[in-house]
Amino acid sequence: MSNRxxxxxxxxxATGRRPKRFRAQPEDADVLRTAIALRAARPGxxxxxxxxxxxxxQRLSEQAKSPSMPEPRPARRLRVRTVLVAAAAAxxxxxxxxxxxxxxxxxxxxxxxxxVPQGSQLRTGTFQTTDGQVLGQIVAYRGHPSWVYxxxxxxxxxxxxxxxxxxxxxxxxxxxxxxxxxGGGQFSKTLSEVNVSQLRGxxxxxSTGSTxxxxxxxx
Amino acid sequence: MVSGGDVPYLHVVDDDVYRDWESVxxxxxxxxxxxxxxxxxxxxxxxxxxxxxxSTALGPLRLSSxxxxxxxxxxxxxQTVLASHWRRRLGQPVTAxxxxxxxxxxxxxxxxxxxxxxxxxxxxxxxxLPDRYRRILELRFxxxxxxxEAARSMGISVSNAKVLQHRALRMAANVDLELGP
Numbered sequence: 001m002s003n004r005x006x007x008x009x010x011x012x013x014a015t016g017r018r019p020k021r022f023r024a025q026p027e028d029a030d031v032l033r034t035a036i037a038l039r040a041a042r043p044g045x046x047x048x049x050x051x052x053x054x055x056x057x058q059r060l061s062e063q064a065k066s067p068s069m070p071e072p073r074p075a076r077r078l079r080v081r082t083v084l085v086a087a088a089a090a091x092x093x094x095x096x097x098x099x100x101x102x103x104x105x106x107x108x109x110x111x112x113x114x115x116v117p118q119g120s121q122l123r124t125g126t127f128q129t130t131d132g133q134v135l136g137q138i139v140a141y142r143g144h145p146s147w148v149y150x151x152x153x154x155x156x157x158x159x160x161x162x163x164x165x166x167x168x169x170x171x172x173x174x175x176x177x178x179x180x181x182x183g184g185g186q187f188s189k190t191l192s193e194v195n196v197s198q199l200r201g202x203x204x205x206x207s208t209g210s211t212x213x214x215x216x217x218x219x
Numbered sequence: 220m221v222s223g224g225d226v227p228y229l230h231v232v233d234d235d236v237y238r239d240w241e242s243v244x245x246x247x248x249x250x251x252x253x254x255x256x257x258x259x260x261x262x263x264x265x266x267x268x269x270x271x272x273x274s275t276a277l278g279p280l281r282l283s284s285x286x287x288x289x290x291x292x293x294x295x296x297x298q299t300v301l302a303s304h305w306r307r308r309l310g311q312p313v314t315a316x317x318x319x320x321x322x323x324x325x326x327x328x329x330x331x332x333x334x335x336x337x338x339x340x341x342x343x344x345x346x347x348l349p350d351r352y353r354r355i356l357e358l359r360f361x362x363x364x365x366x367x368e369a370a371r372s373m374g375i376s377v378s379n380a381k382v383l384q385h386r387a388l389r390m391a392a393n394v395d396l397e398l399g400p
Contacts, residue, residue: 007381009309010388011366014359018263024309030392032313034344036260037395038360041341045262048252052266057244060273064240124279137281139292141299144306149295151281151288186288188295188318 010035016045123196125215127152127204135204135213142196148175151186152204154212161212163187164203167194172203235286240277243289247325248273251297254324257337258301258314268304272297290325294318320400340398347394352387359384 005022012019013035024032040046127136127150136152150163163175173194178187204212237243251272256265276296280289298316305312341361345353351373358369370380 003385007385010384013260015363015365016261018261019308021308024311024313026311028309029311029313030396031388032309032311034392034395035360035388036258036314037337038341038344038356038391039260040257041338042361042363043338046253046256046337048249048266048269049262052252053248056248056266056270056273057241059270060240060244060277063274064277122275122279137279137284139279141296143299144302145299147295147299149292151284151292184285184288186291188291 006031013039123199123217125201125217127202127213127215129213138202138215138217140191140196140199140217145190145192146196147188147190148202149186149188150202151184152180152213153184154180155183157183157206157212159207161185161207162205164205165194165199166201166203168198168200175202236284237282237286237289239282240280243277243280243282243293244273246286247290247293250325251293254297254316254321255301258316259304264304268297268300271300275300287326291318291322294322294325340395343398344391344394348387348390351383352390355380355383356387356391 005020006024006028009019009022009024009032123140123142125138127138129135135154136150138148138150140146140148148163148165152161154161157180160177160179162177165173165175167173175191176187176189178185199217201214201216203214206212237246248269252265252269255268255272256262259265259268272293276293280292282289284292294316295318298318301314301316302312305314345356348356354373355369358364358372359366364372366380366384367377369384370377373380373383375383
């Protein structure tokens with residue numbers, strides 16, 4: 001362990017500077033965690049500044065308008081928009097302009113040299129019934145840790161739903177079970193045994209064993 | 220059940236949804252920042268990590284999801300962003316975000332109420348320490364003194380102040396562990 005580097009890190013925390021990286025040892029973690037907890041307790045510094053909030057808003061606005069953002073596939077966009085526009089027309093859906101995205105991600109530059117997940121690290125799919133009705137979305141992230149997040153709207157359904165992941169070799173892996181209340185549910189879990197890049201799709205199965213919906217991950 | 224033709228073509232969604240990505244941002248930026256600040260303890264990193272969460276999450280975001288679903292998605296993204304931060308910075312997972320317990324940061328009416336636990340916990344830790352240990356940590360972390368100023372205030376050398384701070388932090392870490400999550 002380098003006490004000098006540990007001291008420098010703690011000193012930066014105490015004085016409000018960005019701490020420099022170093023290779024910490026496991027026993028350093030407790031000390032650093034406590035230093036962070038003490039620093040976070042200093043009155044009046046936990047809130048974001050107005051310039052930061054507005055500056056980030058401007059950067060995200062430019063990111064959203066960037067022409068380099070890939071468009072969703074036309075066929076699927078048309079199908080999803082049909083559903084959403086029809087729903088909005090019926091007064092049932094507030095967010096009528098939403099579209100399901102396919103591997104969207106082009107990050108805006110930040111003030112740090114942080115690694116922002118690129119498109120290849122995020123994979124998305126849309127849960128659809130056998131007749132093409134959209135029931136939700138699934139997002140898989142390849143990183144450390146990798147994780148999968150999904151949300152579903154299954155009308156008039158209360159109960160458990162099991163998520164099965166399908167990999168490229170055709171195998172199906174039971175990923176987890178979550179509960180849907182009043183039609184709505186969401187589920188997230190870290191993914192350790194399956195490589196995100198090898199995911200082909202996902203399937204939702206009801207408590208009675210019938211398939212609710214399936215999703216195919218966009219390439 | 221829910222398969223095939225039993226599913227209505229139009230589905231009713233929770234009224235409690237965001238109307239656009241700006242409302243997602245405005246409703247969550249303060250809360251996410253406070254969460255990140257509590258996990259990294261400095262403004263520069265908290266700002267960068269908050270930026271990274273939004274930059275990552277807004278692309279795949281589906282606005283027809285309920286506010287609860289959007290917040291859960293933001294929190295899972297924040298979990299990954301923070302884990303990557305510590306891996307790059309120290310190679311150790313110093314702090315983490317637990318989507319099950321930290322969702323309160325994004326759902327409470329005011330995130331301040333959640334973070335307000337931090338001063339109380341800091342007081343408990345400090346009160347459990349010997350006087351000199353408590354004083355050096357108060358001077359450094361709560362009163363924003365430099366190591367020189369802290370040494371001068373306590374009437375000791377800078378070298379002694381560094382040793383005292385190191386020992387005090389070690390003991391404080393043990394107290395923190397005893398207090399539990």
